[in-house]
Amino acid sequence: MPPDDPALIDAFRNGDEYAFVALYDRYKGAVYGYCAKMLLDRTAAEDLLQETFARAYEHRDRLLNTTSFKAWLFTIARNQCLNALRKRGREVPFAPHAPEPPSPGATPFGNLLKSEQADLVSRTLEMLSPSYREVVVLREYQNLSYDEIAAVTKTTVSSVKSRLFKARRQIGQILRPRLHPDPPPPAREPRPAVTASTPTS
Amino acid sequence: MTDAFCTDEAAEMRLNEYVDGELDHGAEPELFAHLAACADCRAQFDALLAFRLAARQExxxxxxxxxAALFARLDDLRRAGRRAPDRRAERGPLGGALRRRVSVGAMLxxxxxxxxxxxxxxxxxxxTEAPRDRVVETVLPDGMLYVIDPGVTIEAPRAERAAGR
Structure with missing residues (x-):
């Protein structure tokens, strides 16, 4: 049976490198997903994943409470992402991010569907400001509770609820017309060609 | 289908909490009653579920x-940590103790x-007195004269010295 989080975190704080690797394996997907969705760039997300765990390793003495490891890790990742977004704002992106390779074993139609859905989600997230995007990503991808999101973003639960509410209204504005497209206007009856009537005499 | 949003923001907030699993069970009947009557909230509910489905399938x-990149970087960090001088250990025991345990205020x-x-x-x-030169009269019968005190002036009559020789 694998050790639970608090035991691993205690061991990690005491310098056990195996515990660190176990924690990395446990949380790398979540951190990578968060970075990928915040930056909408998988290559940059890979770099930030590395940066986040390297910083966690270097500053493990700052982790005081073993129960808040996940929030602490996401706080590091969040700071990295916000820095990257700020930096990106000053730079011109030079290449679009690479598309996700198709999942092995899935049907071509399934891959196409997933690719379209992923594209739609990415475009929707791209339209949100970073402060709205981060609460959506933490909630929808990482399944964090309101309390955990508040801890990561250093705000209150009511602020988290308010930001989620506004972000979801924007998501609704984008998705609702696609889900329920208005029926096309009824086709009009073709009018008979108007011909000049010539009086018959 | 409508693209407008519900005017009852409290009801829409409850919908969000329900979607997130954070709504009290006691508030659910009120939400369901509202959903039954509000097409805007039903459309928003559909949009939120569609977004979640798409997000989680990706x-x-x-x-x-x-x-590999992370572990290579950690190796570098470890090597750098070994090479870095331990400045605390290099400090003298008293200096180190003072640096660690005594605050600047206490030292001041x-x-x-x-x-x-x-x-x-x-x-x-x-x-303070004005320095006075002391005059010592002496006869030097023989040998060297050692003057140790720079404030002492020695006067030796040359004639007697000559006679002594």
Whole structure:
């Protein structure tokens, strides 16, 4: 049976490198997903994943409470992402991010569907400001509770609820017309060609 | 279908909490009653579920290269940590102890106290006198003359010296 989080975190704080690797394996997907969705760039997300765990390793003495490891890790990742977004704002992106390779074993139609859905989600997230995007990503991808999101973003639960509410209204504005497209206007009856009537005499 | 939003924001907030699993069970009947009557909230509910479905179906696998890059970086960090001088260990035991345990304020207070005590206990200098040259008359019968005190002037009559020889 694998050790639970608090035991691993205690061991990690005491310098056990195996515990660190176990924690990395446990949380790398979540951190990578968060970075990928915040930056909408998988290559940059890979770099930030590395940066986040390297910083966690270097500053493990700052982790005081073993129960808040996940929030602490996401706080590091969040700071990295916000820095990257700020930096990106000053730079011109030079290449679009690479598309996700198709999942092995899935049907071509399934891959196409997933690719379209992923594209739609990415475009929707791209339209949100970073402060709205981060609460959506933490909630929808990482399944964090309101309390955990508040801890990561250093705000209150009511602020988290308010930001989620506004972000979801924007998501609704984008998705609702696609889900329920208005029926096309009824086709009009073709009018008979108007011909000049010539009086018959 | 409508694209407008519900005017009852409290009801829409409850819908969000329900979607997130944070709504009290006691508030659910009220939400369901509202959903039954409000097409705007039903459309928003559909949009939120569609977004969640699409988001959670998207594969987000960590590339294998990420693991290798991280572990290589950690190796570098470890090596750098070994090479870095341990400045604390290099400090003298007293200096190290002072740096670690005594605050700057305490050190300043001790220094101030030492100055005050030194001022109070220091012997008062006697009234300053003008330096006077002492004149010593002597006869040098033989040998070398050693002058140790720079304030002493020695006058030796040459005639007697000559006679002594």
């Amino acid at each position: 594969p987000l696998a960590v590339p294998a290269s990420a693991d 207070a001790v220094a101030g106290l030492a100055v005050v005590i030194g001022t109070v206990l220091a012997p008062r200098p006697a009234a």
